[in-house]
Amino acid sequence: MYADPVTFPAELLTLLRGGPKLVALTGAGVSQESGLRTFRDAQAGLWAQYKPEDLASPEAFRRDPKLVWDWYAWRREAVKGVRPNPGHYALAEIEKRIPEFTLITQNVDGLHRMAGNLNVLELHGNIQRVRCADCHTFAETWDDDGESVPRCRECGGLLRPDVVWFGEALPRAQLEAAVEAARACQVFFSIGTSGVVQPAASLAFAAHNRGALIVEINAEPTPLTSKADYVFHGKSGEILPELVKAVWP
Numbered sequence: 001m002y003a004d005p006v007t008f009p010a011e012l013l014t015l016l017r018g019g020p021k022l023v024a025l026t027g028a029g030v031s032q033e034s035g036l037r038t039f040r041d042a043q044a045g046l047w048a049q050y051k052p053e054d055l056a057s058p059e060a061f062r063r064d065p066k067l068v069w070d071w072y073a074w075r076r077e078a079v080k081g082v083r084p085n086p087g088h089y090a091l092a093e094i095e096k097r098i099p100e101f102t103l104i105t106q107n108v109d110g111l112h113r114m115a116g117n118l119n120v121l122e123l124h125g126n127i128q129r130v131r132c133a134d135c136h137t138f139a140e141t142w143d144d145d146g147e148s149v150p151r152c153r154e155c156g157g158l159l160r161p162d163v164v165w166f167g168e169a170l171p172r173a174q175l176e177a178a179v180e181a182a183r184a185c186q187v188f189f190s191i192g193t194s195g196v197v198q199p200a201a202s203l204a205f206a207a208h209n210r211g212a213l214i215v216e217i218n219a220e221p222t223p224l225t226s227k228a229d230y231v232f233h234g235k236s237g238e239i240l241p242e243l244v245k246a247v248w249p
């Protein structure tokens, strides 16, 4: 189907050509076109009866570790088969063009690095990494008998994904670097994130308060929309490549 090319305001294109300090915060929406579900999409099949919020928490893991382990095993498999989409590649292109570009992501799928971005802050961890819930030792391999949650070879503790669950603290160094970049940037992009998960959501407001220009790309309005200087409604996998083409024809 023919879609109108997005029109970008000339001031924005000029600003980006000048190479401003730039931050992009991404969320699950950026990976939606790679075939990964966002948290707001309904869960499928076996998992349809659960809400992600009820599985991605320390309480859920304490209550039923096997259920949580299996859910992540299923998501890990889903991530293995997917590739970055044009939105990811456009962000990698932006990193090549803008000297001070920080990509902050809430995604745990690793697709930004796979697309070629180097300066990536993974605020919520990475679903491919597994660590001990007790002693934090990372595990590259484990014995899974299908009956119970695999255990740490160091201390016998339960293994868990190295992701940040609801109610858990973010990795401190990543968060500090993200806050610093958000405060220092001149332009802040918020892309494919519902802007409701804290503290990631507050980064855009921190940038806004320091006078950064806010650009939002999302399929739907969010709590940030009214504060944004430019809002592009639609798919990041379509808008971002168009933007890159318009800025650097």
Ligand code: NAD
Binding pocket: 026, 027, 028, 029, 030, 031, 032, 033, 036, 037, 038, 039, 040, 041, 106, 107, 108, 109, 110, 124, 191, 192, 193, 194, 195, 196, 197, 217, 218, 219, 220, 222, 234, 235, 236, 237
């Ligand atoms: P979210 O699910 O809360 O929101 C997704 C947002 O993306 C929505 O605002 C939606 O309108 C928008 N969106 C959907 N498709 C889009 C598209 N093609 N283009 C542009 N926008 C689109 O996700 P969130 O804000 O990232 O926060 C929830 C949590 O979800 C995070 O903590 C994250 O760790 C976790 N999560 C990660 C993945 C992943 O790594 N791929 C997947 C699901 C959830």
Ligand code: ZN
Binding pocket: 132, 133, 134, 135, 136, 137, 152, 153, 154, 155, 156, 157
């Ligand atoms: Zn251990």
